[in-house]
Structure formats: structure tokens, C-alpha cells
Amino acid sequence: MSFYDEMAALADELLREFGKAVTLRRVVPGAYDPSAGTAAETVTDYPGTGALFDYETLGAGQTWMPSTLIEVGDKQCLLSPAGMPLPTTGDKLVDGTDVWQVQNVKAVNPAGTPVLYELHLRK
Template sequence: MSAFYDDMAATADELLREYGKPLVLRQVATGTYDPATSTAPATQVDFPGTGTLFDFALQSAGQAFSGSTLIEVGDKQCYLSPVGVPLPTAGDLLVDGTDVWQVKNVKAINPAGTPVLYELQLRK
């Protein structure tokens, strides 16, 4: 790992802590199917993190706001610090106080193998 990108990740985390807010990344994994109970128990793991939420800008989204496209009206854009948080995946949940958002898309800013920032597309 590069010391430069480690410093960039630390700077991004510092800025998100100063100007962002606490968020929780929730990963839910389905366990092994139990034929005796006909269920597959789910386990939930919460990772406290820091980030910011924004509405997608009309200019940057363009036609993506029409139905059946990648970005829909009401979706949020989240910048999440990777410090203490694993790489999110589509289907994970992001908890913001009482609001729970589903992760639809993830873009990891990961130069030289060092995660600096996660950019998420969220939907209720």
C-alpha cells in the first residue's frame, strides 16, 4: 500500500467525520437451511461508520431519473469512509438514524489497492 493513498484515506475520513454524520452499514447474511424448522436463519452484522448523504443532482443524472433506469427519483448518493467498514455490496443496508436505505450500487475509490472512499447509490 502506498503511504500517499493511506494519507488520502485518512484525510477523507477526517473530513467526513467533521462534516458528515454517523451511519451504520448493515450486512445481512442468510445462514444454512435447516430442514427441521424449514428456515434459513439470517445473521446481521453492523459496522459503524461516517458519511454524508446527498440527493442526486439533476444535471449529473441526466435521463437516469426516468423509470426503469439505474437512478430513480428519491435515490440518495452516499460518500462513506472505508475506515472500519468493509466494502459494501448491493443489497446491504445503510442505517441513518431511523431511516434504512438499501444499497443499490457501489463504487469503491480504490487507487493502488487502498480504499479511500466508497460511493453508494441508496434507495428506500
């Protein structure tokens, strides 16, 4: 086991201890059915572990104003990569009854080993 594999295991262990169960939801549009006037969707849920935080103005390096990267009410999620695909913009994060839209993803991925995903979330 490499050093980064150990760091990923440690991050997962800490998130399991201090975080909570969340679900990454990926919705992929399917083929359009002209007779029904709708497109089929494929929804895939990935259960995982994460911790949600409010953004701090100085820590985020952004202001809390409309039309900026971080807005009032946005959340940051530290997500364990264990059993999880790389989240993408447009995925959703389900936390109980709250559903958050993924705005941005930062993968902590030294030497090709995912250790942690940092998500910017918005309702």
C-alpha cells in the same frame, strides 16, 4: 504512510467533521431449517461515517425516471472506508430510522488503498 493513506485519512477526517454516523448492515442467510420452515440469518453491523446527498440529474449522468439507474428518491452516500468492509449490493445503510438498500458501489481505490466508497441507495 503513502500518499493515498494520507488521502484516506483526510477523507475520513472531513466526513467525520461534515458527515454523520451511519451503519452498514450486512445480512448473510444461513442454513435452512426444514422443521421450522425458516433460514437463520447472521446480521453484522459496521459503524461508520458518511454523508448522504440527493442525486442531481446532470451530475449523475442519468435521468430520474422509473426503470433507469437513478430514480426519484434515491440517495448518494459518500462513506469512509475506515474500519469498513467493501460494501456490496444488497447490504443496507442505516441512517437513524431510515434504512436504505445499497444498489451500486463505486470504490475510490487508487493503488489498492481504499480512500472513499460511493454508494447508490434506494428505500
